[in-house]
Amino acid sequence: MSGETFRGAERGVEFPEPPIFERGAPGRRGASLAALDVPEVDAEAHFGELARATPAALPEVSEPEAFRHFVRVSKQNYCIDTQMYPLGSCTMKYNPKINEWAARQPGFTAMHPLTPDHLVQGSLEVMWRVQEILCAVTGLAQCSLQPAxxxxxELTGLMMMKAFHRAQGRAPMKVFVPESAHGTNPASCTLAGLEAVKIPAAKDGLAHPEEVLAAIEREGGDDVCGLMIxxxxxxxxxxxxLPEIAKLIHDKGGLVYGDxxxxxAIMGQARYGDLGVDVVHINLHKTFTxxxxxxxxxxxxxxxxxxxAPFQPRPVLTKTPEGFVLDHDCPQSVGRMRAYQGNFGMFIRAYCYMREMGADGLRLASALAVLNARYIWSQLKDVYPVASDLDCMHEVVFSDEEIEKATGVKTLDIAKRLLDYGFHAPTVYFPLVVRGALMIEPTETETKQTLDEFVAAMRAIRDEADREPDLVKQAPHLTRMRRLDEALAARKPRLRWHPPES
Ligand SMILES: Cc1ncc(COP(=O)(O)O)c(C=O)c1O
Structure with a gap:
């Protein structure tokens, strides 16, 4: 094990932390309240059966006890503010603190969501500007910020596609989904009352027009609601x-949903509208920090x-000569998808990042995200086989096939051993099309120094797999909790604290 990359031991002093319910003593208080100066109410008379027969068994602790407990628990958390978080597909990029400053401005935080439009013109303008920037990034005409x-x-876009067809007196059901799509894609089709039809992944990992055409012919050519890719x-x-595939779908009267x-990985380099996409979602939390x-x-x-556009969620933010208004009069809309205007605080954070970066900065960010992933690929491909021969974009997928055959060490073991080296595990066993997938997404925010530390840890683990496979198979060794029975935890989660049996 390399001394240089061995970072688990640098975690400082850790204390065992029992649940707060196991601390304190009856009558202990964390706050001093003024004496009751209103008549005491008989809860049972007021609430009848709903009144509690016995007081809730809340912990009775002092302020320092409560404070220390939560600070200590927070220190047990692995987070992007302390370490690199190479989860593929989840894009755990650093959240700049200036975003938080902007979102915490009292003018935003103290605003009531039902304030009349003319009194919140600044907030509506922030939303408008975010929409404009997203339209520029995607090359599409309009935007709705509502989905949470x-x-x-995805669900919103599919509902809009469905409503579009219905408005033309058609009700096609089939949405063609390449196997290389994210897992939420087919799930969203089902939720939207549509039918997802799988297009098998080609050997190179891409979707090909020939396969899409074959699937359309196989499944009945007139029933094409669209494609989700x-x-x-x-x-x-x-x-x-994608452009050829999109044309095929459009020729059949369908629409193209782009995830x-x-x-x-592509902002400032390629636009969905130019690729033939009709509707696309963007995760502000993956792309805009x-x-x-x-x-x-x-x-x-x-x-x-x-x-x-007529089918987008309402209310629709509209710019008029008098200012910004939220237009509720949208008869063909799929309706409201989220309370008020969506997660407004996220729009401020994203806007802050967009403005700080500018168009050139955003283009550079996507180039760096790809460069960083390709750097990891180039540094590890001799010891970890890659899933595809094609150049990766923002994330690289390795497979455990050869390693397992040679040493018995599997993807899960490698992921657990990484924890001992002070790194969060990458995404494992996803995508399903790759055997024992180990999907790594470094993001553009990591420096070469951090990437080199990560590479060194991965190489050290590969070395250990050859020399001392049990060390890897039994990892983690240095974390607060050793290897957990994850299947049991998922199937029979214990989410409630019960008093220890006396
Ligand atoms: C490609 C892709 N599509 C869809 C989603 C779903 O996004 P969310 O988790 O915000 O619902 C994700 C999430 O990471 C994703 O990576």
């Missing part, structure tokens, strides 16, 4: 044949052609 995540953007796809490759979650993880809040704006 990439997957919700992730580009760059989940093997980290650019779908070069643009990976725009961070807004935070994500832990379930949100995210933002998955969609951009689309003028032809799809």
């Amino acid at each position: 995540a990439g997957a919700q953007g 992730t580009n760059p796809n989940t093997v980290g490759l650019f779908e070069t044949r 643009g979650a990976n725009t961070n 807004t935070p994500h993880g832990g379930g949100g809040p995210g933002a998955g704006p969609i951009c689309f052609t003028d032809a799809l």
